[in-house]
Amino acid sequence: MSTRPKVGVLALQGDVREHARALTDIGADVTLVRRPAELDGVDGLVIPGGESSVIDKLSRIFGMREPIRAAIAAGMPMYGTCAGLIMLADSISDGIDGQQTFGGLNVQVRRNAFGSQVDSFEVDLDVPVLTGGPVHAVFIRAPLVEEAGAGVERIAQLDDGRIVAVRQGNLLATAFHPEVTGEYRFHRLFLDRVKAAA
Numbered sequence: 001m002s003t004r005p006k007v008g009v010l011a012l013q014g015d016v017r018e019h020a021r022a023l024t025d026i027g028a029d030v031t032l033v034r035r036p037a038e039l040d041g042v043d044g045l046v047i048p049g050g051e052s053s054v055i056d057k058l059s060r061i062f063g064m065r066e067p068i069r070a071a072i073a074a075g076m077p078m079y080g081t082c083a084g085l086i087m088l089a090d091s092i093s094d095g096i097d098g099q100q101t102f103g104g105l106n107v108q109v110r111r112n113a114f115g116s117q118v119d120s121f122e123v124d125l126d127v128p129v130l131t132g133g134p135v136h137a138v139f140i141r142a143p144l145v146e147e148a149g150a151g152v153e154r155i156a157q158l159d160d161g162r163i164v165a166v167r168q169g170n171l172l173a174t175a176f177h178p179e180v181t182g183e184y185r186f187h188r189l190f191l192d193r194v195k196a197a198a
Helices: 016-025 036-040 052-061 065-073 083-088 185-197
Strands: 006-010 029-033 044-047 078-081 089-092 105-110 121-125 135-139 144-148 153-157 163-168 171-174
Touching: 006 016, 016 029, 016 185, 029 036, 036 065, 044 083, 044 185, 052 065, 052 083, 078 083, 078 185, 083 089, 083 105, 083 171, 105 163, 144 163, 171 185
Parallel strands: 006 029, 006 044, 044 078, 078 171, 089 105
Antiparallel strands: 105 144, 121 135, 153 163, 163 171
């Protein structure tokens, strides 16, 4: 019997392959999740970067929105990057008309808070919950946590204090993309939570 944690990557849109590779490299059994039955077979879920409005629409088309919301309520660990952070937020300050999230994180986020693709940037972040020095973070049309409510731990901030990574209970989210730089410490942090919850 495999003792490798079973982790899903929501495979509706976005940088699915990069997350699947990162999780496989650090010892997870990875399933690409597009249907509710596939969600039932995993112990944790990664919601990748991409277009939050598209992920929202596709999650409803594929019948995934309510099962994911139920899994969050039941305590399934989830990790969202970039658009995944938006999808886990309870509210969006600048969502497109009718845009919905899965919710679960007591935060308000702003989409594309740093501008368009040409305004993408990289920075080294101090992340006290991770050992091994600063995190080299890549921000691509990134969101920002504008407000963090009760129960939310701010785990990374820019020099000016703007919040770019949070966790709350079994939910972890980053505004940046560790999966594109080979930075696996956040994925390991997530896997630790998956193992503890299982």
